[in-house]
Amino acid sequence: MALDLARLVLDRYPPLRQSWPVEQVRAWRVRRNWREHPRQMASWYRDTVDMHTRVCLSNLEMPEAAALCQPAIVSVALMDEDGETLASKRISLGRNASRIVELRDLLPKARRGHVQSGLVWIGFEGPHLGSSRAYLHWYNERCLTSSHEKFGLTIPAVGGYWTVPNVQDSDEYRVHLAIINLDVRPYTSTVMLKDADGEALETHIELSPRGSRFAALDALFDQPADFLGGRPGVLYFGNNHQPAMYYYFVQNQRLGTWRAQHL
Amino acid sequence: VTTAAPAQPSTTIETQPRPVLRRASPDWLPVIGWFVDDGVRHSRINVIPFGNTTDPHERFVTVLKFFRGGEQPVHTFISEPFAGDQTFRYESSDLLGAIGERSFEGLVEITARSLDNPPAHFPWVDSWLEFYADDGTLSGSVPGFVFKGGTTKRVMSGKWQHWPGIAASDDYASSVLLLNYHPRPTDLRLDLFAPSGRLQQSDMLSIEPRLPATFDLETHVPAARALLGPEGGFGSLRVWSAYKLPGFVLIRNRHSGVVTSFDHTVPFAGPPID
Numbered sequence: 001m002a003l004d005l006a007r008l009v010l011d012r013y014p015p016l017r018q019s020w021p022v023e024q025v026r027a028w029r030v031r032r033n034w035r036e037h038p039r040q041m042a043s044w045y046r047d048t049v050d051m052h053t054r055v056c057l058s059n060l061e062m063p064e065a066a067a068l069c070q071p072a073i074v075s076v077a078l079m080d081e082d083g084e085t086l087a088s089k090r091i092s093l094g095r096n097a098s099r100i101v102e103l104r105d106l107l108p109k110a111r112r113g114h115v116q117s118g119l120v121w122i123g124f125e126g127p128h129l130g131s132s133r134a135y136l137h138w139y140n141e142r143c144l145t146s147s148h149e150k151f152g153l154t155i156p157a158v159g160g161y162w163t164v165p166n167v168q169d170s171d172e173y174r175v176h177l178a179i180i181n182l183d184v185r186p187y188t189s190t191v192m193l194k195d196a197d198g199e200a201l202e203t204h205i206e207l208s209p210r211g212s213r214f215a216a217l218d219a220l221f222d223q224p225a226d227f228l229g230g231r232p233g234v235l236y237f238g239n240n241h242q243p244a245m246y247y248y249f250v251q252n253q254r255l256g257t258w259r260a261q262h263l
Numbered sequence: 264v265t266t267a268a269p270a271q272p273s274t275t276i277e278t279q280p281r282p283v284l285r286r287a288s289p290d291w292l293p294v295i296g297w298f299v300d301d302g303v304r305h306s307r308i309n310v311i312p313f314g315n316t317t318d319p320h321e322r323f324v325t326v327l328k329f330f331r332g333g334e335q336p337v338h339t340f341i342s343e344p345f346a347g348d349q350t351f352r353y354e355s356s357d358l359l360g361a362i363g364e365r366s367f368e369g370l371v372e373i374t375a376r377s378l379d380n381p382p383a384h385f386p387w388v389d390s391w392l393e394f395y396a397d398d399g400t401l402s403g404s405v406p407g408f409v410f411k412g413g414t415t416k417r418v419m420s421g422k423w424q425h426w427p428g429i430a431a432s433d434d435y436a437s438s439v440l441l442l443n444y445h446p447r448p449t450d451l452r453l454d455l456f457a458p459s460g461r462l463q464q465s466d467m468l469s470i471e472p473r474l475p476a477t478f479d480l481e482t483h484v485p486a487a488r489a490l491l492g493p494e495g496g497f498g499s500l501r502v503w504s505a506y507k508l509p510g511f512v513l514i515r516n517r518h519s520g521v522v523t524s525f526d527h528t529v530p531f532a533g534p535p536i537d
């Protein structure tokens with residue numbers, strides 16, 4: 001009734017559309033729409049002795065279209081290994097500003113240093129610009145490794161399988177997998193490890209909705225170093241229909257470093 | 264002049280061309296990557312058909328073209344056919360042997376094709392480039408970069424790309440690797456933002472045709488550490504270039520000299536305003 005009346009008045013007196021109160025209502029409606037339909041991004045985090053995580057957010061303008069860049073709110077939520085929410089926070093992000101968010105600081109004190117694996121969900125409440133992306137830092141005292149989130153939360157495989165291109169298992173190249181279920185249903189997948197001759201080992205992995213897991217190769221397969229025989233193998237996930245994210249981390253135990261890459 | 268009626272067209276000859284079968288792409292697309300071997304740093308190409316197919320018997324072939332500044336590649340390699348469940352790997356030592364040189368730094372164009380199927384909605388074959396050093400100071404793996412045809416109308420411009428979380432601190436240093444696949448020099452500029460939005464810019468820089476170039480952040484933005492230091496040592500990088508340049512950021516630990524962060528930037532995108 002009130003809306004109908006307001007529209008009737010604006011139709012009768014069009015200059016009112018440019019008035020201060022109407023502009024305020026319009027801006028409020030835009031902000032509400034951003035909040036209800038944020039640009040959804042997700043990634044993976046860990047907070048343990050050997051690895052901490054920070055999220056790097058930016059809101060940079062493109063000079064040719066500077067007006068499109070507006071102050072924004074970013075919501076960050078952290079899940080645990082089973083997909084239960086541990087923490088969430090809303091963060092303001094001005095034009096051309098960046099925020100470097102230590103995820104440890106968002107966690108409940110009792111959980112700090114004890115989250116083996118979790119989904120980090122990021123909602124960007126602002127105009128959907130490419131500059132509103134997030135990168136993750138996974139770091140310890142000896143290294144910092146970084147990659148970007150995955151946006152959309154409904155990431156399909158592209159006709160084949162999610163595949164780790166080079167799998168080795170030695171003190172200088174030990175592959176760990178971070179698998180994150182973006183689905184609201186449980187996720188189950190075979191995991192196939194193939195050596196350079198095409199011989200295969202198979203196991204399977206299960207994740208609860210929004211759950212995740214971080215696993216070294218030797219936690220999934222018996223004696224992977226012997227199986228691979230010092231030559232690079234490949235690994236792929238048989239479930240290519242459910243939305244999920246995959247990162248892999250190469251640990252160099254001699255140097256104490258991690259190197260991350262998304263699939 | 265004849266008044267005879269023209270001959271009837273043969274029923275075996277088509278008077279209209281057959282409609283062309285529409286596909287996502289007329290051919291398999293190449294991907295571009297950095298390729299280096301200087302005796303310490305080495306590269307490896309991995310082409311993974313299982314990223315695109317679930318058929319272990321589908322046949323694939325890969326063509327590699329290595330560029331080092333000229334219009335024509337310095338070397339072209341055509342693989343033997345390989346099956347969908349196999350992984351094609353090519354080492355930088357193979358290239359050095361083929362060209363008879365002790366080092367190489369340039370671009371590689373990787374075009375992998377199915378011999379059995381046309382390209383579909385994902386018209387390139389999953390290809391990864393790995394980099395490693397004998398002394399452990401470099402470790403990285405990045406996807407081949409689809410240079411053309413892999414973007415949609417929603418991409419506003421290939422001229423802007425960014426990386427939130429670039430480092431310039433007492434502990435970490437960053438460099439920017441850009442690949443100029445164009446047959447012409449390409450100008451670029453590095454814009455470094457502190458978290459508060461304060462900005463420092465490089466001078467206008469340039470990359471020669473068909474070459475990669477690595478730009479040390481603090482060499483080209485000398486005030487980088489002073490800009491980011493008071494705000495935690497991290498900020499955001501925005502790269503402008505006259506033409507599209509695939510970009511990567513490498514982050515190095517100053518104390519150990521080890522590069523453990525090596526991934527691609529992301530382009531700006533949004534409503535199609537251009």
